[in-house]
Amino acid sequence: MLRRFRPRSLAARTSLLLIVGLGIIEAIGLAVHALDRIDFDRRMIQQESQNHVGMIYRSIVETQPQDREAELLALHPPATFHIALTPGPDPDMVEQAASDPLARLRMGHPPFAPPPFAHPSQNLPPLPPHMRPRQVLFSAPHGSPRRAVAFLLPDETRWLTIRYVLPSPNPFRSPTFPTAFALMTVAGGILIVWGVRRLVAPVGTLAAAAEALGRDVNAPPMSEDGPLEIARAAQAFNTMASRIRRFVTDRTLMLTAIGHDLRTPITRLKLRAEFVEDDELRGKFLADLDELESMVAATLAFGRDTSRREPMGRLDLTALLQTILDEAAETHPDQAEAIGFSTPPPAVAIAARPVALKRALNNLVQNAILYGGGARVTLQAPQPEHEGERLTTILIEDDGPGLPPEDLTRMFEPFVRAEASRNRETGGTGLGLAIARNIIWGLGGDIRLGNRTPHGLRATVTLVC
Structure with missing residues (x-):
């Protein structure tokens, strides 16, 4: 029962402890003063x-x-x-x-x-x-x-x-006793709450910076002002963030360099495959080389998306989704009837990187079309969430076979593809969802996959307005 009323934040707990202690000290002091009188x-x-x-x-x-x-x-x-x-x-x-x-x-x-x-x-x-x-x-x-x-x-x-x-x-029967106690406690409590909130505020800033770093590895560093302990913690956090950025950058550059260097031998192998006299064997060689070349191209694109920093800007999310769906319907005319909004969308404007967000949402729509036979999109009106943020949600649904529960999270890892529940003949390198998640995380949003009933897959994208 008492646990329900226990303060949850560090500032509230510290303030409550100090106010209770202040009240006890004041009560003792007033009692001693009263006894002396x-x-x-x-x-x-x-x-x-x-x-x-x-x-x-x-x-x-x-x-x-x-x-x-x-x-x-x-x-x-x-x-x-x-x-x-x-x-x-x-x-x-x-x-x-x-x-x-x-x-x-x-x-x-x-x-x-x-x-x-x-x-x-x-x-x-x-x-x-x-x-x-x-x-x-x-x-x-x-x-x-x-x-x-x-x-x-x-x-x-x-x-x-x-x-x-x-x-x-x-x-103790004097009316000034409870009045003095109440006034001193209230005045002291106000000062305690004000002081504790100022002291604890850097902890909230550190938590926000850690959350921002988890969403975007290139998030701005923390301010290193404040008391000595807070400044040292901010310096340590900024050093850690810098090392993480350097590690991610080095890994991406290495991956991109390897992909770039593979282009030359792939081209040579294609030329040599043309001299193979067996038509069937030559076709298999060229198909494997084409698949390898597409993987290299996807790797280079993944590296560019990770390192490139497109400026933020306000955009009409409703219009962007409509453009993506229109282009998808033109690309897949035989499935045009299964591509579109499931309900009339509300007008939603957000701050985002337009090109990157379009690529992320287009990847999700194309996956729904290729693997699920269509893409039905639902755009929900912004809703207030915690810490004053307004979030809008995009649902992209298909009628495909869905995914095993253990693969719903694993599908966001680079070069991971479902082997049984998805059609392998449609191609792909397993980088589309990884790229989409990195872009959406970089915008402060989130993406999740879930199976529908009785079958099908739902991609839920949450974006900050």
């Missing part, structure tokens, strides 16, 4: 509670004695406060203060000496002398948030007792 928050809570106590005392002491009960009911203290007017101090508070030396110290008295009362001005804001309490009793049990303070009012008739509970400081 607990003492400060506790003092603030105590100060706020003491302010409430002072305000309550002042409200009561400024009221006439006969109206104090009504004033007490009219007050709206915090929910944790309980206020009472009594004739005397709470005995529990007196007993606790008498038995707690620390409480006496907190009130400013010797630990074991009476009286158990604090200074009259303790816990109160500055007041005129006539409004100050005559005595103050304060209770704060150790380890407990409960507090109590009792004031003997200036007229010495009643005690004002205020009990309250100090709320526990909880900095």
